[in-house]
Amino acid sequence: MKFNAHQIAEILNGEIQGNAAVEVKSLAKIEEGEKGDLSFLANPKYTPYIYTSKASIVIVDKSFTADKDINATLIKVEDAYASFSQILELYNQMKFNKVGLSKKADVATSSTIGDDVFIGAFTSISEGVILEKNVKIYPNCYIGENVTIKENTILFSGVKIYHDCIVGANNIIHSGVIIGSDGFGFAANRNTNYKKISQIGNVVIDNNVEIGANSTIDRATMGSTIIGNGVKLDNLIQVAHNVEIGEHTVIAAQTGIAGSSKIGKNCMIGGQVAISGHLRIADKVKIAGQSGIASSITEVGKIVQGPMAFNIKDFQRSYIIFKKLPEIYETLNKIKKELDS
């Protein structure tokens, strides 16, 4: 896809300064811009780059005036950053706007396929699946029986969704994500071996959720594992059976949440955090990376850190002294000796 400065200025309602016919085909940072790139200048810190950048077009604020020669065609707008974001969104809409069913897909006759759906090669759509309008499913996905996927949701290549799960609208599910695999439930037989407990619930994901590559979300034993509206999960995250994550909570990579824990709304959870099973985490709680949560957090907005995490400032104060432990131990032993003698 190529666009010229004239076309872009029209979309942005901007004013061209330079060659209106110059074309761009990709987007770049101003300091890395090459011929054929569209860039922007929003932060004054980057102003020097506008004189050296090889980008073909640069979007700038109306207020910008050059004090040296500039190679690029400029497009002057009210808010350069907002305008660039607008172009970005258009770019993505065009990039991910595939429509049609690949002849190399396997689509069950009893499935319901909405308007403007895309199904890539080597993707299986099982019996009873409902894909609402504008759903995009890339190659090599598997959609199990009776799954529903609501409008505008994108599944990138290699997503696997087990039977009976529900995925909301406007979701972005990245490659390798597994939704609805069995929860990890076993009953011990006289403590030496284990019998599987059938996992017959499902996963229900609300709207506007994004899930990062290779994350796994297990189905509930009974009932549903629930991911709330607007939740953002990074890569390689584990969500166990019957977990519930409240709306607009964000979780960084490689964190794991054990069975039946309920996470509040608007929480921020760092990477590699472990949350034990059957806990409640209040709304707006923040958890530092690599922390271990072994008991419920009932205080809204609490910030915690550490293994068996507690208040983050207290943890860090203790950790500073932890570094002095050898010295403390020596001092204490000296004092003891002194007192003993």
Next chain:
Amino acid sequence: MKFNAHQIAEILNGEIQGNAAVEVKSLAKIEEGEKGDLSFLANPKYTPYIYTSKASIVIVDKSFTADKDINATLIKVEDAYASFSQILELYNQMKFNKVGLSKKADVATSSTIGDDVFIGAFTSISEGVILEKNVKIYPNCYIGENVTIKENTILFSGVKIYHDCIVGANNIIHSGVIIGSDGFGFAANRNTNYKKISQIGNVVIDNNVEIGANSTIDRATMGSTIIGNGVKLDNLIQVAHNVEIGEHTVIAAQTGIAGSSKIGKNCMIGGQVAISGHLRIADKVKIAGQSGIASSITEVGKIVQGPMAFNIKDFQRSYIIFKKLPEIYETLNKIKKELDS
């Protein structure tokens, strides 16, 4: 699949109280039961729900007598929980009882396919593969050359098994699991770059094993990485080359075991645990979540926690004092000053 109360009562040898013709098509907890659901009442704590539940059929103990009106058809049995579990198993047997080879699969002519095998679309079965009777392989799996999979094992969508590996009977392997990828072995050349050490062993998995979504099990450098009978692995677990895991050991999500470590039988290992390479872990050892195991554990049944984990009670006692370190440090400094003056 729909069943009526009469059919279910026959299977369970139970007694119907209510409409024998009422039909169910799914299973639910009593407190969440809707029309068309089959539920059960086993724990007296949940008795109040039987009067409000919308489930169409509820399995109850023989001894149960209602003291208010109940909408549902009841099926009275000796042991409601055991009967419900029996129905669950039947349900799963029917659900996962697919048979036949998809025309969209790629099955090598030199492979051996047993009776009642299912192979889904877009699955590759390479040369020399043996699939014993009743093996079920969902879409988008890859079975490398000379792999053997024994009877009744299920591979969900997207499992990849490299050449020469052996998977036992009655296994359940979840989506995205990788078996037999190369171990992480490199020889340093004058300490500045690395030469790959060929990984020519395999993975051997015994019977009755379950492996969670997106877990990875590397092939041995030489010999075999071994997963014992009845082992249960959760999601996103890493098992490195030449590891051995003893029978009936269970491991929670995101744990990693480094090369050549041997884990005993009947161990219970929490989530996000890291076990260093070349260690021995005795039988029945329990390891708390997020612990780091840096040396062998020789005591049978030992319970440990912490980074460079030690006895769990000792760790927790130390950790309580860790939280008091700032206060301790202050006290100590006061005492020191006092003594100095």
Next chain:
Amino acid sequence: MKFNAHQIAEILNGEIQGNAAVEVKSLAKIEEGEKGDLSFLANPKYTPYIYTSKASIVIVDKSFTADKDINATLIKVEDAYASFSQILELYNQMKFNKVGLSKKADVATSSTIGDDVFIGAFTSISEGVILEKNVKIYPNCYIGENVTIKENTILFSGVKIYHDCIVGANNIIHSGVIIGSDGFGFAANRNTNYKKISQIGNVVIDNNVEIGANSTIDRATMGSTIIGNGVKLDNLIQVAHNVEIGEHTVIAAQTGIAGSSKIGKNCMIGGQVAISGHLRIADKVKIAGQSGIASSITEVGKIVQGPMAFNIKDFQRSYIIFKKLPEIYETLNKIKKELDS
């Protein structure tokens, strides 16, 4: 593939002692060797096994002389270990030397396919993809638009590469690896919900890189996420957007590197390490497993450990005292009481 002792001796320029016609079809450790296996004896510690091994052929050093009867045919060479490695490499070259495009693949007409390329069944090659000579792509991979993969690189089954990424020569990418998924970037709207920041950069991987099963490497927001020449990544590793990893750095399984951090050359990073965002790690730094890196490390060759890691020896000294904290606390309280009275 079967070879006899005569053929192997010719390749290795070795001298046969025993039956030159005996055939082998697999490789094994000397202590586990069975009929049909080729083995080697390099470490004198293993000498006793040569008299009991059932391997058909054993490669030994020229200097080796038997003092008992040996069943195996021996091949005497200058350096038994080097010769065995040579055979291993040949074996792998033959094993992974598939050529040709499967009729069950989906290859876009605008893609460019070099000589001796292999493309397996159910793999998608999108528009504008360039595969250089001798690239091997196993079944069920997805190569997005305009991706370039340079010569001799192997992608095992199930690798997914998003559009515009560049993969260097001589790479080995294991099953389930995701390259180029969106970075985890969101802008908070009045702190209650999040708007996606489009991720329009890519991933650039240099030559001689190996990436373990199910690892994920996110594309840059703008610019590139960069993996340097000779980098070795183990399984289930997370590399976030705009990260750069310097050449010949090796990283063990389940480690995560947050956005925009730059890792130096020749670093060694253990498993389950977490590195926060926007940090710089100097060359040759070593980080112990499960450590958390919360600030930049500027000292070349520094070795660190711990949550908010510091010098490894200091950490371990403190940790020894950590184990004595209950005792220290008691002593301190006694002293305090004594002084108070």
